[in-house]
Amino acid sequence: MNYLMQILFAIINGGFMLTFASRALVSLKRIQEVMDTKPSMTFVSGPHRDLDGAVEFDDVTFTYPGDEKPTISDISFKVKSGEMIGIVGATGSGKTTLAQLIPRLFDPDIGIVKVGGHDVRAVTEADLRKTVGFVLQRSTLFSGTIAENLQQGNPNVNLDAMRWAARIAQSAEFIERLPRTYNAEVEERSSNFSGGQKQRLSITRGVIGQPKILILDDATSALDAHSEKLVQEALAHELGDTTTIIIAEKISSIIKADR
Template sequence: MIGIVGATGAGKSTMAQLIPRLFDPTKGEIRIGGVPIKELNEHNLHDSVSFVLQKAILFSGTIAQNLKHGKKDAGTADMDRATGIAQAKEFIEKLADTYDAPVEERSANFSGGQKQRLSISRGVIGQPKILILDDSTSALDAHSEKLVKEALDRELADTTTLIIAQKISSVVNADRILVLDEGRLVGVGTHHELLETSAVYREIFETQKGKRG
């Protein structure tokens, strides 16, 4: 699990968008498993990388139809597993039609947290090799966010997960954290290492700690 932190406009989302080739770098190259991504089949790359955005975009239809955008042949067991990871299963089971429940235009019949849970469910249902969560737990309360992270660790142990976050609390347990500042990588390490070595990281942490207090 890799955390990516930095101020607004630091380049966090831009860097992550290079991985599924939403656009290509102007210099250098990106490799997955040692292979330059330009040499990878585009279809295979898109199957291997799942991107979950902060603003959950759901389509009119049913919950099942939305989840199948992540895995076309998904069955009930796949949906149960994915919604369990995303902490969405509990509220879905309370709906009269469960997975066949309607998603209205602009998903107006779901709260922000429910939309993010459904979006994460769609992102993990295909068990991608690389999962990118771009501030996609921002509408969840701290307890739910913690449960999602624990489920990702447990259920997607073979997936490389990149978590882009404004809050350091979202990445504090990541194996490695990347610190960006004005488009540059200014720190790499664990939470405790960065508190010792990165002034930028320490400043973000102290500011957020003060707000929590």
């Protein structure tokens, strides 16, 4: 009887193994398809360029794939290095699209986008990512520690830099109350932080590398009026040489802007 049971279990386990193997092969095929996909956008290679914070749009038009009408059309403007610019508009008016063209998340259909006086298509990916910091409305934090999240893209950032950036983003007040401060754990989906805390941590991460251009895409929408005012004042005081582009739906969010 024992032998029969062992044989039966072996047959059942063999069936499970075949099922798992077939699923694994399907998953492997999907992974291979992703790995073999050629990027739709390529970057140039070349020597390092020290870009300043000037931004220029020259007759730019952009249409998302599958759309019939352009999201933005014939846009031209210049931003001097160190200026704080506010962009206000209703949802769906193309504010985020405009911002995404600066770090070259997309390429325009027509026209030229320049950073530091250079067409972004002629700038290496490393130089562009170092020059432009982008903070989104929807804050994405990863499981791990606060410090590990702040070191994303800047692995050599030290504690002093974290504290400096946290003071600007007004996140120091709650980080330093935590028992493990910057080594405190960020749970899955950052569920142990409120919406405002997550946005302040994202701003901390955005400014910590001291980018020449900082884009805040509705990045203070979850903050109360007092905290938002403190962030704006700290940005103006500590990042005076940084070009700051603030995208918002509320006029109060861009009150400190130069124009």
